[in-house]
Amino acid sequence: MFRAGAFVAEQINPVDDEQVQPNGVDLTLGGVLKQTEPGVVGVDGKRVGAREPVDTVRADDSDADVYALDPGGYILQYAETISIPADHVGFLYPRSTLMRNSCMLNTAVWDAGYEGKGEGLLQVHHPVRLEAGARVAQLVLAEAEHDGVYDGTYQRERLEE
Numbered sequence: 001m002f003r004a005g006a007f008v009a010e011q012i013n014p015v016d017d018e019q020v021q022p023n024g025v026d027l028t029l030g031g032v033l034k035q036t037e038p039g040v041v042g043v044d045g046k047r048v049g050a051r052e053p054v055d056t057v058r059a060d061d062s063d064a065d066v067y068a069l070d071p072g073g074y075i076l077q078y079a080e081t082i083s084i085p086a087d088h089v090g091f092l093y094p095r096s097t098l099m100r101n102s103c104m105l106n107t108a109v110w111d112a113g114y115e116g117k118g119e120g121l122l123q124v125h126h127p128v129r130l131e132a133g134a135r136v137a138q139l140v141l142a143e144a145e146h147d148g149v150y151d152g153t154y155q156r157e158r159l160e161e
Contacts, residue, residue: 003088003141011083011141019135026095026135030079030117032067046153051075056132065132069124076105076122076136081159084114089144092120092137102126105137113149116157 008025009015019026032054039049054074056065084090090110098105102125110118120137130136 001143003143008139008141011085012139013081013083015080021138024093024138024140027078027080027082027092027137027139029067029076029130029132029134029136031077031132032069032122032130033075033077035073035075059129059131067130067132069122069128069130071124071126074122074124076120077158078118078120078137079133081117082110082114082139084110084112084141084150086112086149087143087146088112088141089146090114090139090141092118092139094137095135098122098136101128103128107137110139111150111152112144112146113151114155116154116159118154118157 002023005020005022005024009020012025012027015025019028033051034054035049035051037050040047054067054069057068058064059066082090089112092105092107092110094103094105104123104125106121106123
C-alpha cells in the first residue's frame, strides 16, 4: 500500500507544506551536472564517469538562478535528504510539468534503508529553463517486505558536502 504524503514528508529534510501532496512529496532541484567522461557498469564493479556542474544564468524577469538546458542528458540532483524506512520502498516520478516541456526524468528504486540526496537522469528533448529550487519530482513510498536494508555504494550520498 502506498503511504500518504504526510507520512512521506516525515522521511524528508528539509520539506515545506507546499511540497506535500496527497500521495507523496515533491523534491526540488538542487543542482544539475553534465557527464564528461564514460562510466563503467561491469560484472565485477562500476564507476561513475566524471561530471561537471552546469552553470546557472540569471533569469530575465527575476533574481532567480536558472539552468538553461539544451537537448541532451543531464544528472539532476535533489536538494532534500531522503530516508527510506526499513519497511518501505521508494519510487520517484517526474512532475508532469517536466513532461509537458519535453523532458523526462529517469530514476531507480529507492531501497529500504537508503539515506542520502539522490540523483536522476534528466532527458531534455527541447530547450528548457529550470529554476534552482523548483519542484521537479515526486517521491512516493509503499510498504514492502524486504531482506535486509540498503548498504550499497550510494548510501549517504552527498551528505558530507
